[in-house]
Amino acid sequence: MRSSVSRLSLWLLLTPFLLWIVLLVLLPHLQMLRVSFQVRESWDTLTWGLQQYQNFFTESYYWRTFVRTGVMSLFTTFLTLIIAFPIAWYIARLARGRSKGILFMACLIPFWASELVRTYGWMILLRESGLFSSWLQALGWVDGPVEMLYNDVAVIIGLVYNGLLFMVVPLVTTLDGMDENLVEAGYDLGGGHGTVLREIVVPWAMPSIVSGCIVVFMLTLGSYLTPVLMGGKDSAWFTEQIFTQFITRFNWEQGAALGVLLLVLSSVIVWLGLKVSGQSLRKVMG
Amino acid sequence: MIRSVPRSRLFDGLYLAYLVAFFVYLALPLLVTAVFAFNDAPFPSLPWKGFTLDWYFADGSYSADGSAGRTGLFHDDGLLRALWVSAKIAFWVTLVSVALGCVNAVLFERLHFRGKEFLYLLMLLPLVIPGVILGVSILVFYSGMANDISAAWGIELDVFRPGMTLVVMGQVTFIATLSTLVIAARLRKFDPQLEEAALNLGATPLVAWFTVTLPWLLPSIFGAAAMAFLMSFENFNTTVMLTGSDTPLTVALFNRLREGSTPVLNAVALLLMVGSALLALLVMGRSSR
Numbered sequence: 001m002r003s004s005v006s007r008l009s010l011w012l013l014l015t016p017f018l019l020w021i022v023l024l025v026l027l028p029h030l031q032m033l034r035v036s037f038q039v040r041e042s043w044d045t046l047t048w049g050l051q052q053y054q055n056f057f058t059e060s061y062y063w064r065t066f067v068r069t070g071v072m073s074l075f076t077t078f079l080t081l082i083i084a085f086p087i088a089w090y091i092a093r094l095a096r097g098r099s100k101g102i103l104f105m106a107c108l109i110p111f112w113a114s115e116l117v118r119t120y121g122w123m124i125l126l127r128e129s130g131l132f133s134s135w136l137q138a139l140g141w142v143d144g145p146v147e148m149l150y151n152d153v154a155v156i157i158g159l160v161y162n163g164l165l166f167m168v169v170p171l172v173t174t175l176d177g178m179d180e181n182l183v184e185a186g187y188d189l190g191g192g193h194g195t196v197l198r199e200i201v202v203p204w205a206m207p208s209i210v211s212g213c214i215v216v217f218m219l220t221l222g223s224y225l226t227p228v229l230m231g232g233k234d235s236a237w238f239t240e241q242i243f244t245q246f247i248t249r250f251n252w253e254q255g256a257a258l259g260v261l262l263l264v265l266s267s268v269i270v271w272l273g274l275k276v277s278g279q280s281l282r283k284v285m286g
Numbered sequence: 287m288i289r290s291v292p293r294s295r296l297f298d299g300l301y302l303a304y305l306v307a308f309f310v311y312l313a314l315p316l317l318v319t320a321v322f323a324f325n326d327a328p329f330p331s332l333p334w335k336g337f338t339l340d341w342y343f344a345d346g347s348y349s350a351d352g353s354a355g356r357t358g359l360f361h362d363d364g365l366l367r368a369l370w371v372s373a374k375i376a377f378w379v380t381l382v383s384v385a386l387g388c389v390n391a392v393l394f395e396r397l398h399f400r401g402k403e404f405l406y407l408l409m410l411l412p413l414v415i416p417g418v419i420l421g422v423s424i425l426v427f428y429s430g431m432a433n434d435i436s437a438a439w440g441i442e443l444d445v446f447r448p449g450m451t452l453v454v455m456g457q458v459t460f461i462a463t464l465s466t467l468v469i470a471a472r473l474r475k476f477d478p479q480l481e482e483a484a485l486n487l488g489a490t491p492l493v494a495w496f497t498v499t500l501p502w503l504l505p506s507i508f509g510a511a512a513m514a515f516l517m518s519f520e521n522f523n524t525t526v527m528l529t530g531s532d533t534p535l536t537v538a539l540f541n542r543l544r545e546g547s548t549p550v551l552n553a554v555a556l557l558l559m560v561g562s563a564l565l566a567l568l569v570m571g572r573s574s575r
Contacts, residue, residue, distance in 0.1 A: 120551060243418070
């Protein structure tokens with residue numbers, strides 16, 4: 001009797017979970033994979049084939065953008081970590097009392113605005129008629145308007161800005177829990193700043209470094225608004241090509257193949273990151 | 287570099303300068319967006335022409351010199367409609383995600399069954415799938431199914447065409463994971479003895495759940511709901527793939543922005559920021575009590 005009750009409750013709780021995972025995650029992704037292997041011969045005849053993947057490798061525009069997106073995402077993630085770490089360290093270890101809480105909250109403020117609003121803010125600052133340009137002219141440092149938008153630096157500024165929160169918050173949480181004696185012991189044993197950082201602080205913070213990097217990398221790789229609105233003519237982003245296939249060209253088969261490739265890229269890099277740092281997905285995300 | 291380790295003056299100075307630069311970097315884009323919502327000029331850029339509330343309240347009537355007037359946010363039907371669509375979507379996403387989050391939290395924190403580790407990993411999966419792909423896969427599966435069924439039997443399944451239902455489904459996919467994590471983290475800290483005490487005192491499991499466990503979870507449920515609402519409201523990548531003719535706010539703003547920027551966009555942006563800030567403060571106020 002008791003075991004049948006607990007079986008029943010297990011199934012009652014399991015059903016919504018399974019419906020969610022199967023209907024919204026597993027089946028749609030399997031279907032996307034299936035569609036990516038379809039080739040449309042005429043409007044109502046489909047055959048199986050690798051045509052979509054061949055297109056990807058033969059058209060240099062596709063794979064160049066793919067590689068570019070991957071490399072720029074990795075670079076953005078690295079830069080975000082470098083920028084966020086001293087801030088997280090200050091908030092977790094050096095700030096005291098009220099200022100600690102206030103600084104931490106200040107890090108969260110940009111995320112009361114959506115990615116679109118944040119990107120829009122950067123556009124107002126960086127474009128030719130923007131604030132930076134006006135200020136530089138007012139200072140007499142330049143003669144005419146300067147265009148600072150529509151280039152890769154602008155895109156990276158925007159992407160780092162989008163990712164910072166997801167790096168700072170986990171870092172602060174872990175660094176806050178670190179025992180100060182560990183660091184002192186490191187110095188007492190004759191370690192310099194570099195050694196203490198490398199041998200004590202970084203290993204301690206590793207789970208949060210990995211989780212921060214995974215989230216920032218995923219966000220950057222999958223972002224659309226920032227590269228589209230802030231990037232120049234030749235700074236295409238891979239998500240843009242997926243959008244183009246689906247929305248402008250109605251070429252679902254090609255779009256699905258590009259989607260599968262993006263998913264493979266992100267999975268491989270996340271997996272590599274976990275392997276290299278010796279972490280597990282459960283530990284860094286759950 | 288901890289408080290007990292001496293640091294040089296130069297180092298301290300540089301560190302402080304870095305901190306200041308960092309927070310300026312964080313605040314600047316939002317600050318200028320907010321300020322230009324009140325500039326009395328048709329384009330959000332310098333010079334400053336004076337303060338106006340036109341970008342909120344102007345009703346689009348012709349001005350004295352005969353030029354076409356400004357239309358403020360509160361008279362802009364397109365944006366208001368998009369705002370309402372977003373609110374409806376966010377409401378449903380919040381409801382479904384929080385309900386799923388509660389059920390999943392109990393499932394993973396309280397029950398023991400075979401394959402739990404594996405299912406937990408599946409639960410985390412939406413976090414490592416780019417939002418665009420979540421949108422694309424749902425579009426391909428459901429919209430494709432609607433097409434096939436229409437072609438084979440002539441039955442029109444309009445719910446599965448791009449539109450509000452698909453947007454809600456797409457957003458729930460990953461927001462449910464986040465709300466599960468928030469609620470499960472709180473449930474992990476719950477002392478099961480409290481619930482056992484209630485059972486020993488004669489409460490049925492259901493009564494014990496509603497009178498002991500659920501009140502304990504409430505702060506995290508509010509937190510998860512606020513987060514779900516904001517994330518849904520602000521989502522673009524998944525939404526844009528699935529939206530139909532009733533465009534939500536982020537997509538409508540994006541379309542406007544591509545036509546060119548006007549201070550009305552700043553007005554909307556400021557309104558959104560204030561809204562999110564109020565919601566965040568409300569939740570934090572509740573949870574700190």
